[in-house]
Amino acid sequence: MAGLTIDLNLYADEATLIDALLSGDKHACACMVRQHGSQMYAVALRIMGDPDEAEDVVQDAFISACGKVASFEGRSKLSTWLYRITTNAALMRLRKRRDDTVSLDEPQIGEEGELLPRQLGDWEIDPGRQALSSELRQVMEEAVESLPPALRAAFVLRDIQGLSTQEAAEALDISETALKVRLHRARLALRERLAGYLTGHPQEMAP
Amino acid sequence: MNTHDHDHGDCRQLLKDLSDYIDGDLDETLCVEIERHMNDCDNCRVVVDTLRKTVSLYHDLPATPMPAEVEERLFRCLDLEAFVGAER
Ligand SMILES: [Zn+2]
Numbered sequence: 001m002a003g004l005t006i007d008l009n010l011y012a013d014e015a016t017l018i019d020a021l022l023s024g025d026k027h028a029c030a031c032m033v034r035q036h037g038s039q040m041y042a043v044a045l046r047i048m049g050d051p052d053e054a055e056d057v058v059q060d061a062f063i064s065a066c067g068k069v070a071s072f073e074g075r076s077k078l079s080t081w082l083y084r085i086t087t088n089a090a091l092m093r094l095r096k097r098r099d100d101t102v103s104l105d106e107p108q109i110g111e112e113g114e115l116l117p118r119q120l121g122d123w124e125i126d127p128g129r130q131a132l133s134s135e136l137r138q139v140m141e142e143a144v145e146s147l148p149p150a151l152r153a154a155f156v157l158r159d160i161q162g163l164s165t166q167e168a169a170e171a172l173d174i175s176e177t178a179l180k181v182r183l184h185r186a187r188l189a190l191r192e193r194l195a196g197y198l199t200g201h202p203q204e205m206a207p
Numbered sequence: 208m209n210t211h212d213h214d215h216g217d218c219r220q221l222l223k224d225l226s227d228y229i230d231g232d233l234d235e236t237l238c239v240e241i242e243r244h245m246n247d248c249d250n251c252r253v254v255v256d257t258l259r260k261t262v263s264l265y266h267d268l269p270a271t272p273m274p275a276e277v278e279e280r281l282f283r284c285l286d287l288e289a290f291v292g293a294e295r
Pocket residue numbers: 217218244248250251252
C-alpha cells in the first residue's frame with residue numbers, strides 16, 4: 001500500500017516548508033507530521049497519561065495545525081507553534097473530561113505553606129549513572145499525572161521535552177516568570193512524591 | 208541528624224529561588240547566600256540535592272515513540288493516506 005515517499009530533505013529550511021504548507025502541498029504536510037509527530041505525541045501522552053487520548057490529541061492538533069498554517073507568523077520555531085497547539089488540544093480535552101468546574105488555568109496550590117518541603121531524607125540514587133527501573137518509571141509517571149494540569153504542562157514542556165524557558169512560556173502563552181513559578185511548584189510537588197519512594201530506598205540497577 | 212538552630216524563615220525565603228539556582232539562572236549574590244545557608248542547614252541541602260535529582264531523573268525518562276499504527280491513523284485523518292508507510 002505504501003505509495004509516495006517522504007523526503008525530509010526537500011525543504012532547505014523551515015520557511016521553505018511553511019511556504020509549501022501554505023500552498024497546500026500534501027508532501028509538506030506529511031513532512032511536518034514525520035518531523036514533529038513523535039514529539040507532539042510524547043507531550044500529549046505525558047499530559048493525558050493515556051495512549052488513546054494522546055492519539056486523539058495529536059489528531060486534533062495536526063488537523064488544527066494544517067488548517068491554520070496561515071496563522072503561523074514565523075516569529076517562533078515551527079516546533080514551538082506545534083507544541084502550543086498540541087498543549088492547548090490536550091488541556092481542552094482535560095477540561096471536557098472533568099465534570100467539575102475547577103479552573104485549569106490557575107494552579108490549585110494557593111497557600112505558600114503548602115509548598116514547604118516535608119520529605120527531608122537523602123535519596124540513594126545517582127541519576128545519569130544507572131538506568132531507571134520500570135518500577136521507578138511508573139512512580140515517576142504517576143507523579144506527573146497527579147500534578148494539576150497547568151503545572152503538568154509546564155513541567156512536561158520544560159523538563160521532559162527540554163524546551164527552553166522562553167519556548168515553553170510561548171507554547172503555554174504565559175510569561176517566562178509565570179512559567180518558572182509553575183515549573184518550580186511542579187518540581188517541588190514531584191520531589192515530594194518521589195521522596196516517598198526513594199528516601200532510604202537504595203535503587204537496584206535495572207537489568 | 209537534622210538540627211535546625213537557625214531561623215526557618217531563611218529556608219522559606221530561599222525556597223522560591225531553588226529552581227533558578229539548580230538551573231544556573233540565579234545571580235551570584237543569591238547563589239552565595241544559598242550555598243552559605245546550605246552549609247548550616249541539612250534540610251535545605253537535602254532539598255536542593257533531591258530537587259536536582261528529580262529534574263535529572265525526568266530528564267532521563269525515555270520517550271515513548273509514536274507507534275507506527277498511530278502515525279498511520281494520523282496520516283489517514285489528515286487525508287495523507289498516500290504517505291502511509293512511507294520510508295523514513
Ligand atoms: Zn534551610
